[in-house]
Amino acid sequence: MGSSPKAVLILSGKRKCGKDYISDLLLSRLGADRCSILRLSGPLKKQYAQEHGLDFERLLDASDYKEKYRADMIRWGEEKRNKDAGFFCRLATRGEGSEREVWIISDARRVSDIDYFKTNYSKETVTLRVQADMKVRENRGFVFTPGVDDAESECGLDQGVDWDFVVTNNGDQQQLEADLTALLDRVQL
Numbered sequence: 001m002g003s004s005p006k007a008v009l010i011l012s013g014k015r016k017c018g019k020d021y022i023s024d025l026l027l028s029r030l031g032a033d034r035c036s037i038l039r040l041s042g043p044l045k046k047q048y049a050q051e052h053g054l055d056f057e058r059l060l061d062a063s064d065y066k067e068k069y070r071a072d073m074i075r076w077g078e079e080k081r082n083k084d085a086g087f088f089c090r091l092a093t094r095g096e097g098s099e100r101e102v103w104i105i106s107d108a109r110r111v112s113d114i115d116y117f118k119t120n121y122s123k124e125t126v127t128l129r130v131q132a133d134m135k136v137r138e139n140r141g142f143v144f145t146p147g148v149d150d151a152e153s154e155c156g157l158d159q160g161v162d163w164d165f166v167v168t169n170n171g172d173q174q175q176l177e178a179d180l181t182a183l184l185d186r187v188q189l
């Protein structure tokens with residue numbers, strides 16, 4: 001698998017801002033026959049499980065099993081990325097769903113993720129930052145967790161990226177729909 005997409009939509013934003021929610025809206029507008037949501041975090045766990053002889057399914061759920069390996073998995077991921085910044089982006093875009101013509105990357109976390117797509121798919125890439133107020137995020141279940149919410153993986157894109165679109169997702173559905181229409185108008189299909 002793995003192909004030449006016509007558009008790559010990259011989403012980023014703080015926890016519980018609505019990245020998955022908006023990815024699903026975009027997917028239903030574009031149609032699942034030609035669009036897929038690709039997650040960069042999936043291949044990391046899969047590859048880690050493969051290389052360490054672990055149970056991939058158990059690494060995905062919120063179990064003690066996952067907690068046991070979390071720190072080592074983060075360390076291992078950093079090591080891979082330091083050697084090859086595009087390692088996980090490449091895995092994600094060669095797996096299931098990569099044959100479709102629009103990719104929604106729903107969990108960009110680092111400048112190196114954005115750089116990878118801008119370098120390899122410069123014409124196709126459109127970046128989207130999702131914003132929501134802290135109160136709204138808290139109502140959606142966000143609780144600040146030290147070691148997670150102040151780590152690079154959650155803060156790496158807070159500054160320094162020139163986003164193509166910034167969408168506010170505080171619950172105004174009409175505004176959100178209008179913003180997504182503007183985004184999709186920009187996508188050349």
Ligand SMILES: Nc1ncnc2c1ncn2[C@@H]1O[C@H](COP(=O)(O)OP(=O)(O)OP(=O)(O)O)[C@@H](O)[C@H]1O
Nearest residue numbers: 013014015016017018019020021022140169171176
């Ligand atoms: N505009 C919206 N209207 C109604 N519900 C929403 C909206 N945006 C997000 N939600 C809901 O808020 C919750 C959190 O949203 P979502 O999972 O998309 O956030 P996220 O940014 O992907 O979070 P995480 O970073 O933790 O994966 C979900 O239950 C989602 O359905």
